[in-house]
Amino acid sequence: MTALPLPGPIAPPPRLLMGPGPISAYPSVLRAMSAELVGQYDPFMTATMSETQELYRRVWATQNDATLLIDGTSRAGIEAAMVSLISPGDRVLVPVFGRFGHLLAEIAERAMAEVHTIEVPWGQVFPVSAIEEAIVRVKPHLLGVVQGDTSTTMLQPLDEIGAICAKHGVLFYSDATASLGGNPFEADAWGLDAATAGLQKCLGGPSGSAPITLSERAVELIRSRSKVEAGIREEGDQDAADFIRSNYFDLGMILDYWGPRRLNHHTEATSMLYGARECARVLLLEGRENAIARHRLHGDAMLAGVRGLGLVVFGDAAHKMTNVVAVAIPEGVAGDAARSALLDDFGIEIGTSFGPLHGKVWRIGTMGYNARKDAVLQTLASLETVLRRLGASVPAGGGVDAAMDVYGSAPSAHAPGGA
Amino acid sequence: MTALPLPGPIAPPPRLLMGPGPISAYPSVLRAMSAELVGQYDPFMTATMSETQELYRRVWATQNDATLLIDGTSRAGIEAAMVSLISPGDRVLVPVFGRFGHLLAEIAERAMAEVHTIEVPWGQVFPVSAIEEAIVRVKPHLLGVVQGDTSTTMLQPLDEIGAICAKHGVLFYSDATASLGGNPFEADAWGLDAATAGLQKCLGGPSGSAPITLSERAVELIRSRSKVEAGIREEGDQDAADFIRSNYFDLGMILDYWGPRRLNHHTEATSMLYGARECARVLLLEGRENAIARHRLHGDAMLAGVRGLGLVVFGDAAHKMTNVVAVAIPEGVAGDAARSALLDDFGIEIGTSFGPLHGKVWRIGTMGYNARKDAVLQTLASLETVLRRLGASVPAGGGVDAAMDVYGSAPSAHAPGGA
Numbered sequence: 137m138t139a140l141p142l143p144g145p146i147a148p149p150p151r152l153l154m155g156p157g158p159i160s161a162y163p164s165v166l167r168a169m170s171a172e173l174v175g176q177y178d179p180f181m182t183a184t185m186s187e188t189q190e191l192y193r194r195v196w197a198t199q200n201d202a203t204l205l206i207d208g209t210s211r212a213g214i215e216a217a218m219v220s221l222i223s224p225g226d227r228v229l230v231p232v233f234g235r236f237g238h239l240l241a242e243i244a245e246r247a248m249a250e251v252h253t254i255e256v257p258w259g260q261v262f263p264v265s266a267i268e269e270a271i272v273r274v275k276p277h278l279l280g281v282v283q284g285d286t287s288t289t290m291l292q293p294l295d296e297i298g299a300i301c302a303k304h305g306v307l308f309y310s311d312a313t314a315s316l317g318g319n320p321f322e323a324d325a326w327g328l329d330a331a332t333a334g335l336q337k338c339l340g341g342p343s344g345s346a347p348i349t350l351s352e353r354a355v356e357l358i359r360s361r362s363k364v365e366a367g368i369r370e371e372g373d374q375d376a377a378d379f380i381r382s383n384y385f386d387l388g389m390i391l392d393y394w395g396p397r398r399l400n401h402h403t404e405a406t407s408m409l410y411g412a413r414e415c416a417r418v419l420l421l422e423g424r425e426n427a428i429a430r431h432r433l434h435g436d437a438m439l440a441g442v443r444g445l446g447l448v449v450f451g452d453a454a455h456k457m458t459n460v461v462a463v464a465i466p467e468g469v470a471g472d473a474a475r476s477a478l479l480d481d482f483g484i485e486i487g488t489s490f491g492p493l494h495g496k497v498w499r500i501g502t503m504g505y506n507a508r509k510d511a512v513l514q515t516l517a518s519l520e521t522v523l524r525r526l527g528a529s530v531p532a533g534g535g536v537d538a539a540m541d542v543y544g545s546a547p548s549a550h551a552p553g554g555a
Numbered sequence: 556m557t558a559l560p561l562p563g564p565i566a567p568p569p570r571l572l573m574g575p576g577p578i579s580a581y582p583s584v585l586r587a588m589s590a591e592l593v594g595q596y597d598p599f600m601t602a603t604m605s606e607t608q609e610l611y612r613r614v615w616a617t618q619n620d621a622t623l624l625i626d627g628t629s630r631a632g633i634e635a636a637m638v639s640l641i642s643p644g645d646r647v648l649v650p651v652f653g654r655f656g657h658l659l660a661e662i663a664e665r666a667m668a669e670v671h672t673i674e675v676p677w678g679q680v681f682p683v684s685a686i687e688e689a690i691v692r693v694k695p696h697l698l699g700v701v702q703g704d705t706s707t708t709m710l711q712p713l714d715e716i717g718a719i720c721a722k723h724g725v726l727f728y729s730d731a732t733a734s735l736g737g738n739p740f741e742a743d744a745w746g747l748d749a750a751t752a753g754l755q756k757c758l759g760g761p762s763g764s765a766p767i768t769l770s771e772r773a774v775e776l777i778r779s780r781s782k783v784e785a786g787i788r789e790e791g792d793q794d795a796a797d798f799i800r801s802n803y804f805d806l807g808m809i810l811d812y813w814g815p816r817r818l819n820h821h822t823e824a825t826s827m828l829y830g831a832r833e834c835a836r837v838l839l840l841e842g843r844e845n846a847i848a849r850h851r852l853h854g855d856a857m858l859a860g861v862r863g864l865g866l867v868v869f870g871d872a873a874h875k876m877t878n879v880v881a882v883a884i885p886e887g888v889a890g891d892a893a894r895s896a897l898l899d900d901f902g903i904e905i906g907t908s909f910g911p912l913h914g915k916v917w918r919i920g921t922m923g924y925n926a927r928k929d930a931v932l933q934t935l936a937s938l939e940t941v942l943r944r945l946g947a948s949v950p951a952g953g954g955v956d957a958a959m960d961v962y963g964s965a966p967s968a969h970a971p972g973g974a
Binding site: 140142143145146147148149150151153155157158159160161164166167168169170171172173174175176177178180184187190191194207208209210211212215219238239242243246247248334336342343344363365379380381382383384385386400401402403404405406407408410411413414417420421479485487488490 | 559561562564565566567568569570572574576577578579580583585586587588589590591592593594595596597599603606609610613626627628629630631634638657658661662665666667753755761762763782784798799800801802803804805819820821822823824825826827829830832833836839840898904906907909
């Protein structure tokens with residue numbers, strides 16, 4: 137090997153992350169990430185795992201015993217739910233209203249499901265009746281719905297779907313990666329059998345850990361498909377014929393690791409566990425309802441602000457997520473040049489888009505730690521300047537003024553926690 | 556939800572982790588874990604990903620372009636390699652000499668391979684001839700071998716196996732989780748097609764990121780099985796009939812994310828990336844050969860030390876890993892009581908064991924940051940005290956004296972980096 141020079145310690149540039157996620161983490165979450173490691177079965181470690189489960193039960197609003205973390209990004213949580221709940225040949229229904237609906241369908245296909253999709257144009261959500269009609273027609277084993285799809289900024293109402301699934305004997309799964317913590321989510325009240333998320337959106341942490349919660353019905357199904365490694369097999373352990381086609385994502389084994397059996401599976405990602413714990417703690421210290429209200433307030437301010445700059449907002453505003461807005465790139469402005477100027481000169485990141493919206497809209501987030509007044513106002517002031525320098529005609533101060541009006545009329549403009 | 560009181564910030568107890576891993580991370584790795592996040596396609600992020608790939612090429616001793624990280628624990632790396640390289644029905648051969656051989660077989664079974672194993676008693680490794688004989692008999696598509704199996708502390712020699720695999724047209728995969736960085740590993744010179752690891756052993760980081768390297772032949776096979784998500788599909792993308800049965804572990808997609816196409820897949824776990832980068836940087840700053848020599852020195856000192864305490868070492872000493880030793884629990888000493896006393900009173904963790912060795916041996920590690928003199932001597936002095944208090948007859952100072960003799964005769968006793 138040639139002895140190339142080695143780089144120095146990691147030294148990220150200053151960034152205010154106002155895209156669709158990942159976003160800047162809560163300072164206290166970053167501090168938690170650097171806490172000292174302990175052993176896998178240290179009483180402190182197992183107590184921290186149990187404590188984190190209890191915190192996430194409150195985040196998810198559930199009594200589900202089976203509430204834990206998957207060691208991987210949010211997509212790992214989705215796949216763990218899918219491969220553990222779907223057997224090859226099972227029918228799966230996915231209402232697709234953006235990129236992440238396609239992802240659910242894709243992951244179900246990989247799990248060898250018979251996948252059925254229904255679609256609405258990007259920028260819309262499904263009426264509940266359309267989902268029920270498809271359930272009656274397809275008779276799926278599992279319904280998989282994204283709650284908030286950042287690709288379109290739409291939030292699918294889920295509150296009436298659980299009852300419909302229960303009526304038709306369908307397992308109800310939702311991917312709440314982009315919405316949890318900044319939009320209402322009630323795992324038990326809404327009748328969810330499984331839900332997964334990530335840390336890098338409203339929960340204000342780094343990507344790499346996926347909170348998941350499972351109903352008793354889901355756990356029963358998973359338990360019926362168990363397979364135990366030869367290396368740690370105990371008397372009485374038997375393999376199901378229909379075993380889960382993944383070891384890493386076998387939720388039965390993962391439950392035995394997190395549960396009282398503490399049966400060795402992977403080595404829990406300790407630093408990510410610390411980070412995930414702190415994300416939940418910050419949210420619960422603020423209060424779930426307060427955090428959602430804060431996301432709504434700063435999301436409303438950003439929405440008013442971009443409109444105040446004369447920008448056209450994409451999608452059905454009545455079903456927009458609190459924490460992200462998509463705006464049409466103005467005629468004559470090079471979208472990527474504007475994003476680069478914001479990033480390079482102002483240290484502010486906003487997002488580009490996927491699929492049919494690629495090159496047509498920017499996506500601007502206000503989530504987690506960055507759902508706060510100074511972040512919203514800095515972004516609007518900087519965006520105004522950049523647009524003007526790129527030749528667009530924008531009202532001077534129009535963005536900040538409109539946002540200020542929202543703040544002025546709001547009952548309170550409290551700051552995020554986790555500082 | 557009941558408003559239960561919330562716990563405080565994470566505050567782990569002081570621990571010196573001298574088990575088989577996870578071990579205490581290098582201080583500089585913990586610092587890297589708390590660095591500020593940047594966006595997924597920030598030029599700094601993509602440059603850091605590329606830089607980390609280059610660092611790991613040097614760690615693996617490879618020119619493989621396809622050298623990157625899997626976002627999950629070491630087991631995620633194993634599964635990514637297996638599901639991407641094995642099609643259902645493929646024959647896979649696994650020489651099993653400990654628990655983690657069983658794990659490779661188990662993961663291959665989940666990937667629907669036709670799995671063949673050969674076994675030696677725990678505490679031994681395979682002669683190369685036994686592996687070749689099995690290759691000729693089984694004619695596998697892939698050979699999967701653990702390099703260092705911490706369950707037995709044995710290190711399987713791999714240097715002659717690549718040539719045998721090449722002769723018989725067999726893909727050669729090794730799981731180097733527990734050995735990489737503290738024992739020799741030469742991906743190119745030894746003819747590896749795939750190798751995976753984790754951070755939580757000799758690399759001195761937290762669990763949660765799995766370095767992987769793939770030969771051109773492996774990449775070609777993976778490319779022939781590609782499937783692209785509908786949500787990000789571009790013209791010319793086509794699905795193979797024999798697509799990989801996992802989205803999260805589809806190495807083709809992961810390569811397109813890490814490679815020049817930068818095609819969106821998961822959201823890279825930024826903090827784990829920072830940590831993995833620092834693990835490699837610390838290793839390379841010390842020098843690969845120096846780090847291995849340090850692991851050997853302190854492993855030898857620990858080996859001499861436990862023998863100096865009159866303890867019997869398990870397994871074939873000629874094939875022991877540098878970084879972990881298994882010692883028989885002395886007659887009349889309650890193994891778990893001794894481990895608890897070490898942990899609770901001295902803050903030192905040593906390991907228990909799995910399977911046939913459960914309750915019979917302790918496993919003591921000297922790896923990563925903890926492959927150092929003070930850690931070895933503290934452990935030996937504390938273990939001596941605990942054994943005596945539990946009624947065992949141990950020579951006073953026998954462990955430390957024997958370790959000191961090793962240090963005294965060694966050319967140098969340098970300290971680890973990353974402070």
